[in-house]
Amino acid sequence: MALKYPGPKRPINHPIPKKEPPKKLINKSNMGQTLENDVSITNDYYLETKRAVVYKKPTPIQIVHVNYPARNKAKITEAYYKIPSTTDFNGIYKGFYIDFDCKETQSKTSIPLSNIHPHQIEHLRRITAAGGIGFLIVYFAYYNEHYYLPFEVLYKYYMASLEEGRKSIPYQVFKDEAYRIPFSYNPRVDYLSVIDEHILPTFKIKGHE
Amino acid sequence: MALKYPGPKRPINHPIPKKEPPKKLINKSNMGQTLENDVSITNDYYLETKRAVVYKKPTPIQIVHVNYPARNKAKITEAYYKIPSTTDFNGIYKGFYIDFDCKETQSKTSIPLSNIHPHQIEHLRRITAAGGIGFLIVYFAYYNEHYYLPFEVLYKYYMASLEEGRKSIPYQVFKDEAYRIPFSYNPRVDYLSVIDEHILPTFKIKGHE
Numbered sequence: 297m298a299l300k301y302p303g304p305k306r307p308i309n310h311p312i313p314k315k316e317p318p319k320k321l322i323n324k325s326n327m328g329q330t331l332e333n334d335v336s337i338t339n340d341y342y343l344e345t346k347r348a349v350v351y352k353k354p355t356p357i358q359i360v361h362v363n364y365p366a367r368n369k370a371k372i373t374e375a376y377y378k379i380p381s382t383t384d385f386n387g388i389y390k391g392f393y394i395d396f397d398c399k400e401t402q403s404k405t406s407i408p409l410s411n412i413h414p415h416q417i418e419h420l421r422r423i424t425a426a427g428g429i430g431f432l433i434v435y436f437a438y439y440n441e442h443y444y445l446p447f448e449v450l451y452k453y454y455m456a457s458l459e460e461g462r463k464s465i466p467y468q469v470f471k472d473e474a475y476r477i478p479f480s481y482n483p484r485v486d487y488l489s490v491i492d493e494h495i496l497p498t499f500k501i502k503g504h505e
Numbered sequence: 506m507a508l509k510y511p512g513p514k515r516p517i518n519h520p521i522p523k524k525e526p527p528k529k530l531i532n533k534s535n536m537g538q539t540l541e542n543d544v545s546i547t548n549d550y551y552l553e554t555k556r557a558v559v560y561k562k563p564t565p566i567q568i569v570h571v572n573y574p575a576r577n578k579a580k581i582t583e584a585y586y587k588i589p590s591t592t593d594f595n596g597i598y599k600g601f602y603i604d605f606d607c608k609e610t611q612s613k614t615s616i617p618l619s620n621i622h623p624h625q626i627e628h629l630r631r632i633t634a635a636g637g638i639g640f641l642i643v644y645f646a647y648y649n650e651h652y653y654l655p656f657e658v659l660y661k662y663y664m665a666s667l668e669e670g671r672k673s674i675p676y677q678v679f680k681d682e683a684y685r686i687p688f689s690y691n692p693r694v695d696y697l698s699v700i701d702e703h704i705l706p707t708f709k710i711k712g713h714e
Contacts, residue, residue: 349631351591354565357581372566375581382560386595388604391636391710393597422558427600501600 331400331435331442331485335385338484348488350387350394356380382419389488390496393428395420396487400435406464407434409457417454420447427501433477433487436467442477443470444490540609540644540651540694544594547693551598557697559596559603565589591628592639598697599705602637604629605696609644615673616643618666626663629656636710642686642696645676651686652679653699 332352342348361374383397397416401407412432420430430447445465453465475490541561551557570583592606606625610616621641629639639656654674662674684699 343631346631346634349628349635349637354563354587356563357566357568357584359566370586372584372586373582375566375584377579377581378563388602388632388635388637391602393600393602395597419558422552422555423597425555426558426597428558428597 331398331433332384334484335398335433335487338486339385339387341483342488348387348389348394350385350389352384353380353382353386379413379415381415383416389429389491392496392499392501393423393426394430394491395423395428396431396433398433398435400437402437403464404436404438404467406466407436408464409454410463412450412454417451421451424448429491429495429499431487433485434470434474436470439467440479441470442479442485442487443474444477444487444494445470445474446495449473540607540642541593543693544607544642544696547695548594548596550692551697557596557598557603559594559598561593562589562591562595588622588624590624592625598638598700601705601708601710602632602635603639603700604632604637605640605642607642607644609646611646612673613645613647613676615675616645617673618663619672621659621663626660630660633657638700638704638708640696642694643679643683645679648676649688650679651688651694651696652683653686653696653703654679654683655704658682 336352339348339350339352342350356378358376358378359372359374360376361372363371363373365371383395385397386393386395388394397412397420399407399411401411424430424447432445432447432450434443434445435441436443449469450465453462453469457463475494477490478486480486545561548557548559548561551559565587566584567587568581568584570581572580572582574580592604594606595602595604597603606621606629608616608620610620633639633656641654641656641659643652643654644650645652658678659674662671662678666672684703686699687695689695
């Protein structure tokens, strides 16, 4: 029987790096799931450490038919996805209402505005007008970079797109007018650090004195 | 041919009052729907008049099976209702984060605490600790009365129920420690008027100066 000698030590919490799956295997229907998952893990961490209470809203579903195979048991047998009328995430941080959505792009050069529904923009406009903090978390997969895009910047490019016809926000805009979100093990996508550093110092709510 | 004379004039926007359906026809599975509907109409009114941005979250659904009868077309063929981990309503009013649920009872004497999930209470506890305004809207159908129950009062009776075993909040508590919500045509269930009159005058958020 051969003796097993211990191999070179690997530090705890430093798992064997996994190979990236080949590009061809990327399933478009899952696009955005990794980002949403990372943000949800971040929110769990914020909740546990009592930093913020932020939840993802359930996906809106149009229910057409429900069976009741037993008392107190309902089985939905026909339903469809609805287009969300608001953003996916909202919550409270330091007493401020925050509201955002997550968007992911594979592009090197820009994120298409078609990724963002007009009623999501209208929702964020109302939220910021009411004294909330509205933004997008945008993930450029090619660069593996997360950005905090303030609603005001999104709105500027959205309004310009209606007039001039440019249908995307260039990557360079994120470099110049958005904030890079630190990405680490925990918290994963630390968007609150951006709010602390760049948003709250100049943030004012009408009526709060 | 008989001439048609105009009948007595009915003011515009004053539809013919409908008879209440007989009590026997009340379907328990719809209980709470009228209240939720009234609150949603109220929220629509607040949104249109730019007073507040408050939405009902979609019902959380566990999706088990989806068919794709065509490209870009998804039909959910097996799904189940999940127990909500938060409350049904949240939003922003005058820059404040507000969060609540709606509960309805047919009882003359009390509302059973079994109507309120423990994780909803935990959620409201976190929200109020983070500087949000948390409450319940409780409808006593027998009296046709709506009440704003501040989270602090709910929590007091909830904690007492764990020790003493009283499993409901008496109607008298609503008379003494909750606030009656004005009910009218528009806004329907005017809970913001209670927040204006009774909550905001003494409300302080840590960290907001």
